[in-house]
Amino acid sequence: MTVLGTRALNRATLARQYLLDRADTSVCDAVAHLCGMQAQEPQEPFVGLWSRLRAFEPAELDEALTGADVVRTHLMRRTVHLVTAEDALAWRARHEPMLRQRVLATYRHELAGIDLDEVAAAGRAVMADERPRTMAQLVEALHDRWPAPPRRALGELLVAALIPMAQLPPRGLWQTTAGVRNLPLAAWLGRDVDPLPSDESDPVGQQLVRRYLAAYGPAASADLRAWCGLAGLPAAVRAVREELVTFRDERGRELLDLPDAPRPHQDTPAPVRFLPAFDNAILGYRDRSRIIDDAHLGLSVAGHRVVLVDGRVRATWTVRDEHLHITPLRPLAAPEGEAVRAEAHALTAFLDEDISSVCVVDVDE
Template sequence: MAPVLSRQTLNRALLSRQLLLSRADISVHDAVAHLYGLQAQAPNPPYVALWNRLDGFAPGELSELIVDRRAVRIALMRGTIHLVTADDYRRLRPLLGPVFERGFATTYGRRLPGLDFDAVAAHGRTLVEEQPRTFAELGVVLAERFPGHDPEALAQVVRARVPLVQVPPRGLWGSSGQAAHTSAESWLGEGSVVAALDDMVLRYLAVYGPASVKDVQAWSGLTRLKEVVERLRPGLAVFRDEHGVELFDLPDAPRPEPGVPAPVRLLGEFDNILLSYADRTRIISEEHRRRVFTVNGIIRSTVLIGGFVAGMWRVERTRGQAVLAVEPFTAFSAADRDAVTREGARLLAFTDPDAAHDVRIG
């Protein structure tokens, strides 16, 4: 019978691999590669994610990686925007094609009956390689070639079939810009690597394991990964959670003792540890998840106390002042309030260095 891992043990394994038990002293590029994709629907969450995880993180280092094209903002897992290294984009995107095709078919495909999608994608590629374009701009120009069709849906054909990079200044710290896209091939140049589902699953387990087949599928957006995990089973460690669900892991991956202390952390919006499992209870209760995950797809910024989500936070900015407003889900102890206040002050020094600061715990 496989050993049973408690929720607390799974929590500490996750925090350890996510560099949240202690901040790591590694390069920004190595951190992005280790984390295997940072959720990046909005420009700033990857910076807050790395601030939480790296010792002495300087946001300009990540901006430089994006400008130098060593890291890219591109739709990948679950069809959502992630920040990844250029090498990991090349490994992941060929594997995730079914995610984009399925997503397009269930949302936009029915709005374009009888259209030659290959022709739309080919023309769309030409257009974004002429100059980076927003989806709204792309849809308008595509509609000139394919009149009578929904411009929004036309742009989504290109998104589904052409890997599109969000180009700077989008995603740079302290800058702003619309989400304009060009093809990954024109941005990064031609390059090929061997892409294998086996490698993808192993990379996932390295940073999120122990995990179930459903967890890997929830993170990636792919289905039918059971046969991949079964192929890998002889080389994996096998456990069960407290509900009897089978979990898989790399044999030598860190699994700290459940009593290892977990420091307070202030996770930003869309942090990956909240989105990368079918069963999220190793980091957030179902009750709290309903408060953090909004109906319009926003994942709010959260407070970790003792390793688990215990509240939410936001920054309120007015007239040269930045206030970190914390909403506890349950009463914080005096020690936890002090720890949240200290960490909040550090976060404001990072996000709003030129403002007056205050931390208010509701």
Template sequence: MGTLGLHALNRALIERQMLRERAGKSALATIEHLLGIQAQEPKSPYVGLWTRLEDFRPQELEDLLTTREAVRILLMRGTIHLVSARDALALRPHMQLRLDRELQSGPFAKRLRGLDLDAVAEAGRTILETTPQGTADAGKQLKELWPDREHTVLGNALRNKLALVQVPPRGLWHRSGRAVCTTVETWLDAPQQAMDRRELVLRYLTAFGPATVMDAQQWSGLTRLGEVFDELRPELVTFRTEAGKELFDLPDAPRPDADTDVPVRLLPEFDNVLLAHADRRRVIADDRLGVVVGGKPTVLVDGFVVATWAVTKERTVEVEYIDDLPPSRRKAVAEECDRLQDWIRT
């Protein structure tokens, strides 16, 4: 059992996240490899795919959304993700327990007390499957059945109790819109069927390993994954972090040398590279986590976050540095920003 330092973990993550070299894969294959792309901001997945793929064009993802091969749905950590249709049906059942607990302890818990949430969910299902609409709009109709409750509270209950997809034009590049929802079962004309938890862990390691049990639980929002790792132990290899924590990985997964060169990469808001581990220092220092929480797109130099970027009204890409970089590194950042700027304007 060897020891892997932060730079070795960084290089493994960069490689598996397709950030060392842009890949010649399809958008759908990439979305599945990554086990979803964080998508609170409707256009984030487009930038996330551009930074990972050769010749990616927004129309490819728009087509996936309009043909229902990919969907926007509430998943890991109670956040909106872009996933393939297959993964939406397979991942969403795993999230229900966490979402139920959120209703019991979250900001709406007191105002939901004493309410039959299953009855609310079934009434909401009928509404949303008949006419896709916003959860707040559905909540106004539910208020006719529960007049003593606020419509926003009823709508939030639907967000957690039902597996809802945000239907196009929400999430399209050239035109978006408000979040209009229906159930995943109706949209995809298929039932939910949970993937085996062992498959979930193996696919997590494929995209984010090597990782600790706590890393996988941070990414997914699930608990008791230690039992799954123990079941899989004969199929995995193990390492230690410099702090002595046990890391698990797939035997044949890429683990590049710690000094492997990596290019400048621009990440969109809330990219899972920054959120998929309990210890995020493999890509971002602890004192910089505020830029992620604040929803700022980030710049990776030598595999680590050193700056943030933004698109101006004139559709130029501007950078705000956290570190004082040498001129050669700033030149590489500027060149990558120019590439993104040209892509946005096409």
């Protein structure tokens, strides 16, 4: 079985993630191809799309959000993702058991003895008037019936697990600060979530496998699980296995992939790219060694924005005091530093936040 080294896997990931070459595609098509974008920080998807699409304009994502072509909703790993409306409707029921389990695991004692179906029915009754509500407003409407659980626990149970919700604009619009207002997906999109089929064929699970590999492969089953948070996909993997090709990584893990998906040569040049916080190009794997060194794994879960140099996380970046600050994780060679500064200046022009300069922190040899 062919062994794919770390650098070969890196180039495959960059190609699938539109980070090797920016893509000429629409926002909706990009969000669909990426299987959604991590979006608990509302402004971060704009940088993620700017780094992936040619001539990206924030207004296109704003229009997709206000037109309900893409939605903000809890989905993979119980985190807020920006996904297409079609994917939200098709995938939500498949994720619901995981969403419930993760909320209950977080608030095991606070929610002990709660009848989930009863709470869900009561929440849907409150939201039947199709008025957007904050989590606090929804909890307030139910607090007389369930006064014991902490309001935060009851609220997360309702909006992140029991009722498929969309977080409505202006939340998530370009350079806009707005709180979360929830509305059931069915009311916002004009169609209820797709039910799971009654048989055990799991077509949604099979679609998730194929879609994940198209955007993240080659990857192991453990990577797939880490991306979506679903435990019950081995049967889906078995069902599509004959469609796939297999490799090994340097650690001996079996990697699955679509036969015709891009796998560029490991020496393909990789441009500097600025990634937003919690980007799935990093978080979408259990084994993240293809893109980030083990010593820096904490950055990927702590919300640091990062810079890819030669395809790997080599710096962090932030905007502070009208400066774009870049902190390398190791010394940058002169050509690398020049490329980082050039991409940083392009990013400042995109952000248009009165950023006066780019500052690269020196790193001792």
